Every structure is written in C-alpha cells, then in structure tokens.
Amino acid sequence: MISLKDVSKWYGQFQVLTECSTEVKKGEVVVVCGPSGSGKSTLIKTVNGLEPIQQGEIFVNEIKVNDKHTDLAKLRAKVGMVFQHFELFPHLSIIENLTLAQVKVLNREKGAAKEKGLKLLERVGLASHANKYPAQLSGGQQQRVAIARALCMDPIAMLFDEPTSALDPEMINEVLDVMVELANEGMTMMVVTHEMGFAKKVADRIIFMDEGRIVEDRPKNDFFDNPKSARAKDFLAKIL
Numbered sequence: 001m002i003s004l005k006d007v008s009k010w011y012g013q014f015q016v017l018t019e020c021s022t023e024v025k026k027g028e029v030v031v032v033c034g035p036s037g038s039g040k041s042t043l044i045k046t047v048n049g050l051e052p053i054q055q056g057e058i059f060v061n062e063i064k065v066n067d068k069h070t071d072l073a074k075l076r077a078k079v080g081m082v083f084q085h086f087e088l089f090p091h092l093s094i095i096e097n098l099t100l101a102q103v104k105v106l107n108r109e110k111g112a113a114k115e116k117g118l119k120l121l122e123r124v125g126l127a128s129h130a131n132k133y134p135a136q137l138s139g140g141q142q143q144r145v146a147i148a149r150a151l152c153m154d155p156i157a158m159l160f161d162e163p164t165s166a167l168d169p170e171m172i173n174e175v176l177d178v179m180v181e182l183a184n185e186g187m188t189m190m191v192v193t194h195e196m197g198f199a200k201k202v203a204d205r206i207i208f209m210d211e212g213r214i215v216e217d218r219p220k221n222d223f224f225d226n227p228k229s230a231r232a233k234d235f236l237a238k239i240l
C-alpha cells in the first residue's frame, strides 16, 4: 500500500534522509522510532507529500506521491495524519472541525458529513462534546478528536507523528487505546512513537532510524529481542 524507494531529501545543504526504502502492506502497523533529529517526522511527512523529496519514489496505492500531476489534497484525505500538537481549528466547534474537510475536499453533503462526524465522535468516546470548542477539551480528548477527524475522510492509511508526546501521562492511554483499536480493525498505519508498549502490542514491524537512514526494518520480535545495530541497542537500553 505504501512504498518508498531510495528516498533522499535535503534541507538546503543538509541531507535529512538518505536512501530510505521500505514497504507497508495493507493492514500492517509499522512503528518508526529512533533518536531525536534522526528524520522520523520528515520520513512520514514524505508519504502524504507534506515534505517534497529530491530523489527516489514514493507510491501510495499505486499513486505516485512525488509527481507534480498528483492531487495532493485528495491524497492527504486518503492518508490521514495525526500530529503531536492536535492542530484542530480553534475557532470551530468539534463537530465543525469534523465536517469541514468532508464538505470541502470530498464534496459531501453537510448533513451526511455531520452524521459521519457524530458517529466517529461516538467511536472515540466524545459524542457529548460535539458542540464544544477545542480549548474546552483536555489534550487527550483533543487528540482523540484529531483522530476522529482524520477517520471521517475514510482513509486507506493513517500516519501518526508522536501523537502522545505532548500529553500529560494520565491521558496517554486514552489515545493509545483508540490507536490499538484501529490497528486491531486492520487499519494500515505508520506510527512514530516512543511508546514501546504500544509497539510491542500492535506493531508488525519496527523501523529504526539514525541520522536520516533506515538502520533496521524488521519484525517486532526480532527488533526487540535482538537489535542488530549498536545504535538501536543503545536506544532500547535508554527507553525500555
């Protein structure tokens, strides 16, 4: 479903990604980890075209992402993304946050969009908050809204960039629980996270990055039981 072939990227002179290749099959959950600054955010943002690349190829469901003819707005609707900071529209109510892109990007009729939004709010346990504004919700609740908003677009895959790292500890699990449920329902997911408990529970594979390279890309158990690279060993020793 997602395929990266020899992807390299530079910010000016600085090479942030070097020949990154991987594939994510339909229904797979891949956790991306590695030290701060290793290129994890940049890598997953290349998948939905939020970060352009200078070399290599990226395909999502046979659609070439790094092609100037590709409609990136449509692609981003199909590949949902959830960030560290929830990035809800502060001046819109929760339900308006959930319906806006459905109407604008997918041309859904307002009533149908609202119905879908309410259904997904219910799914993340927030149906009673539809008419509140983001600032009236806790961080954990806002992040669950952000996930629901992405799901309103009927995505074929979901990208998460450290979705719990801005949250107070007591709110982390309510967000991870929603993600575990999604994974168990068969959603294709790429997740940048340091939550190794989550990785152990639902990941199929782990990608470990260091200095812009994919250093390891292996089944979860291989990675945790027997990391190959010294950097991954070091990283796991610090984090587990």
Ligand code: ADP
Binding pocket: 011, 014, 016, 034, 035, 036, 037, 038, 039, 040, 041, 042, 043
């Ligand atoms: P990670 O998510 O693993 O912490 P990032 O992908 O955010 O890493 O960043 C990788 C490297 O690229 C870092 O050295 C960072 O400083 C640099 N970087 C990230 N975004 C930009 C940018 N817009 N311009 C220049 N350098 C950047």
Ligand code: MG
Binding pocket: 040, 041, 042, 162
């Ligand atoms: Mg990052």
